[in-house]
Amino acid sequence: MNNFDFFAPTEVIFGRDAQEKTGTQARKFGARKVMLVTGGGSVVRSGLLRQVEDSLTKEGIPFVEFAGARPNPTLVHACEGIRKAVNEHVDMIIAVGGGSTIDTAKAIAHGTANPDHELWDIWTRKVALEKSLPIGAVLTIPAAGSEMSDSAVLTNEEIGKKSGINTPFNRCRFAIMNPEVAFTLPDQQLAAGITDIMMHTMERYFIPGVKCDLTDEIAEGLLRTVIKNGRILMKDKNNYDAMAEIMWAGSLSHNNLTECGRGKDFSVHKLGHALSARYDVTHGASLSAVWGSWAQYLYMDAKGRFAQYAERVWQVQEDDTESAAAEGIKRTIAFFREIGMPVSLKELGVNVSEQEIHALALDATMNDTAKLSRIRPLNAEDVAAIYRMALK
Numbered sequence: 228m229n230n231f232d233f234f235a236p237t238e239v240i241f242g243r244d245a246q247e248k249t250g251t252q253a254r255k256f257g258a259r260k261v262m263l264v265t266g267g268g269s270v271v272r273s274g275l276l277r278q279v280e281d282s283l284t285k286e287g288i289p290f291v292e293f294a295g296a297r298p299n300p301t302l303v304h305a306c307e308g309i310r311k312a313v314n315e316h317v318d319m320i321i322a323v324g325g326g327s328t329i330d331t332a333k334a335i336a337h338g339t340a341n342p343d344h345e346l347w348d349i350w351t352r353k354v355a356l357e358k359s360l361p362i363g364a365v366l367t368i369p370a371a372g373s374e375m376s377d378s379a380v381l382t383n384e385e386i387g388k389k390s391g392i393n394t395p396f397n398r399c400r401f402a403i404m405n406p407e408v409a410f411t412l413p414d415q416q417l418a419a420g421i422t423d424i425m426m427h428t429m430e431r432y433f434i435p436g437v438k439c440d441l442t443d444e445i446a447e448g449l450l451r452t453v454i455k456n457g458r459i460l461m462k463d464k465n466n467y468d469a470m471a472e473i474m475w476a477g478s479l480s481h482n483n484l485t486e487c488g489r490g491k492d493f494s495v496h497k498l499g500h501a502l503s504a505r506y507d508v509t510h511g512a513s514l515s516a517v518w519g520s521w522a523q524y525l526y527m528d529a530k531g532r533f534a535q536y537a538e539r540v541w542q543v544q545e546d547d548t549e550s551a552a553a554e555g556i557k558r559t560i561a562f563f564r565e566i567g568m569p570v571s572l573k574e575l576g577v578n579v580s581e582q583e584i585h586a587l588a589l590d591a592t593m594n595d596t597a598k599l600s601r602i603r604p605l606n607a608e609d610v611a612a613i614y615r616m617a618l619k
Contacts (some may be wrong), residue, residue: 228436228437228439228442228488228489229437229439229488229489229490231486231487231488231490231548232485233483233487233499234377234395234398234483235375235398235482235483235484236398237374237375237398237399237400237401237402238252238398238400238401238402239375239401239402239404239478240252240401240402240403240404240405241471241474241475242378242404242405242406242471243405243406243407244405245282245397245403245404245405245616246275246278246279246282246405246408246565247278247282247349248282248320248402248465249279249282249283249363249365249403250281250282250283250284250285250286250288251282251286252363252400252401252403253283253286253288253319253321253363254286254288254381255401256339256361256363256400256401257317257319257361258288258319259289259318259319260288260289260290260291260315260317260319261288261289261290261291261317261318261319261320261321262290262291262292262293262308262311262312262317262319262320262321263276263279263280263290263292263293263317263321263322263323264293264294264296264320264322264323264324264328264331264332264334264335265292265293265294265295265296265322265323265328266294266295266297266298266319266324266325266327267294267295267322267486268295268330268497269367269383269411270323270367270594272322273408273411275323275365275367276292276323278344279321279323279365283351291311291312291315291446292319293307293308293311293312293335295384296322296327296328296331296332296423297327298327298509299327299368299382299389299503299504299507299510300327300328300330300331300334300380300381300382300525301382301383301384302334302346302347302381302383302384302385302504303384303385304331305331305334305335305338305346305381306338306346307341308331308334308335308338309335309338309342309346311501312335312338312339312360314474315362317339318334318360318361319335319360319361319362320333320339320360320361320362320363321362321363321364321365321535322333322362322363322364322365323367324365324366324367324368325366325367325370325371325420326368326371326372326373326374326423327366327368327371327510328367329362329364329366329371329373329374329399330371330373330379330380330381330545331463332362333359333362333365333373333379333396333397334346334350334360334379334381335519336359336360336396337349337356337359337360337396339360340358340359340360341356341358341359341617343356345618346381348381349392350381350390350392350443351390352392355490356392356394356396357458358396359396360399361400361411362397362399363389363400363401363403364399364401364403365403365514366400366402366403366404366408366474367408367409368409368412368416368420369406369409369420369421369424369470369473369476369477370416370419370420370421370423370424370477370511371385371423371472371477371481371510372423372424372427372477372478372479372480372481372482373481374399374402374404374478375398375399375478375479375481375482376397376398376481376482376483377393377394377395377397377398377482377483378391378392378393378397379391379392379397380500380557382503382504387504387505387590388504388562388590389500389501389503389504390422390500393502399429402415402478404474404475404478406467406470406471406473406474407467407470409416409470409474410464410465410470411464411465411567412464414461414464414567415462415509415567417460417461418457418461418511418549418567418568419510419511419512420473420477420511421453421457421460421473421510421511421513421566422511422512422514422515422563422568423477423510423514424449424453424476424477424480424481424564425450425453425454426495426514426515426518427480427481427485428446428449428450428453428480428485429495429536430488430491430493430494430495430496430517431485431486431492432446432447432450432485432489432492432532432536433447433488433492433522433525433532433533433536433602434490434491434492434532434601434602435502435528435529435531435532435601435602437488437489437490437496439488439489441488441489442484442485442486442487442488442489442537443535445479445484445485446485447536447539447540449476449480449485450540450608451540452472452476453473453476454540454562455471456468456469456470456472456473457473457566458460458565458566460473461565461566461567468510471556485538487528490601492599492600492601493570493603494521494600494601494605495514495517495518495521496514497591497592497599498513498517498521498587498591498599498610498613498614499513499514500513500519500590500591501587501588501590501591502517502572502575502577504590505583505586505587505590506577508575508576508577511568512568512569512575513561513575514569515568515569515570515614516569516570516572516574516575516577517572517614517616517617518560518563518570519556519559519560519563519570519617519619520571520613520614520616521569521613522556522559523616524609524613524616525555525600525602525603526552526556526610527549528551528552528602528603529602530552531547531548531552531556532602533551533553533556534548534549534551534552534553534555536552536555537551537552537555537556537558538551538555538575539560540555541554541555541558543555543558571617571618571619572614572617572618573619577594579614579618582618584611584614584615585599585607585609585611587610587614588607588608588610588611588614591604591607591610592605592607592610594607594609
């Protein structure tokens with residue numbers, strides 16, 4: 228087991244009617260004026276936003292609203308939110324939505340606390356982030372895990388780049404989670420969320436050569452839980468217990484717990500980010516479309532690791548390590564297809580030319596300056612080969 232630091236300071240308020248405690252949480256963390264960041268109109272139609280507003284009003288906390296967070300949150304939109312937050316003199320940002328809304332809220336918090344610096348300069352670490360506003364989240368979509376993570380992602384549409392930033396300032400002070408608010412999610416959005424939760428776990432799991440029994444058990448149990456309850460939800464989204472399991476798994480998959488002693492890789496995310504930045508495809512779909520090709524490209528270099536995954540997560544019984552590893556990959560791809568997720572670029576709806584494949588590979592590897600994967604280093608040529616495999 229490698230040395231590690233683990234820090235997960237977010238206070239979680241979980242269960243039915245949890246959103247009614249938003250005001251008390253904001254008061255607890257010192258809010259005097261709040262900006263509520265939302266996405267589309269679903270939180271309005273469902274009545275959730277009104278419940279959050281009422282809870283703030285009950286605590287005597289004024290608020291302003293900023294709507295329109297996109298599925299792939301953009302720099303331009305976040306900068307609009309920063310200008311409004313600065314003008315309104317808010318001192319806390321609360322996201323009411325899913326991962327994209329929460330990431331937008333994080334960006335607004337950083338920019339508002341540092342109004343003399345360009346947000347993209349902060350995001351790309353040209354300017355050190357040394358302060359931010361406190362952030363809270365009222366989660367509506369179990370998926371990204373942003374409500375407990377130290378990460379956030381933005382797309383700079385002007386240059387076609389999607390980039391993430393990891394910082395302790397990204398940690399929400401509190402996260403409100405009521406599984407019932409996710410009952411109305413469209414099937415595709417739920418399936419993308421299930422996929423993202425699995426990916427966050429697997430991006431930390433497929434790292435060979437490090438003995439981490441407890442971390443492995445946590446990750447494998449989380450994956451089994453998501454697969455089991457994901458299947459239930461795809462048939463009955465009103466199953467409270469199944470939705471609760473998925474929502475909690477989403478938070479634990481991305482709060483660094485499943486990387487303790489092992490670390491993380493996130494090479495599949497780099498491939499997916501390049502796709503979603505150029506073609507504005509759903510994040511979870513961009514991952515499922517390339518995961519199988521990534522795994523098939525690399526599994527012979529980590530046969531034991533993939534075989535362990537196959538046995539413990541998918542109950543594969545094979546004496547031959549290579550056969551077991553291949554079967555685990557096959558069952559994962561079949562599960563993504565079962566819940567309606569794309570497992571190729573064709574199914575994703577992206578028809579790329581050889582020139583575009585080359586451009587994607589350069590995007591994913593920062594112009595071939597960064598090597599991906601801790602199984603073995605992947606350069607731009609390797610990444611291009613994975614994209615080609617994913618065309619079929």
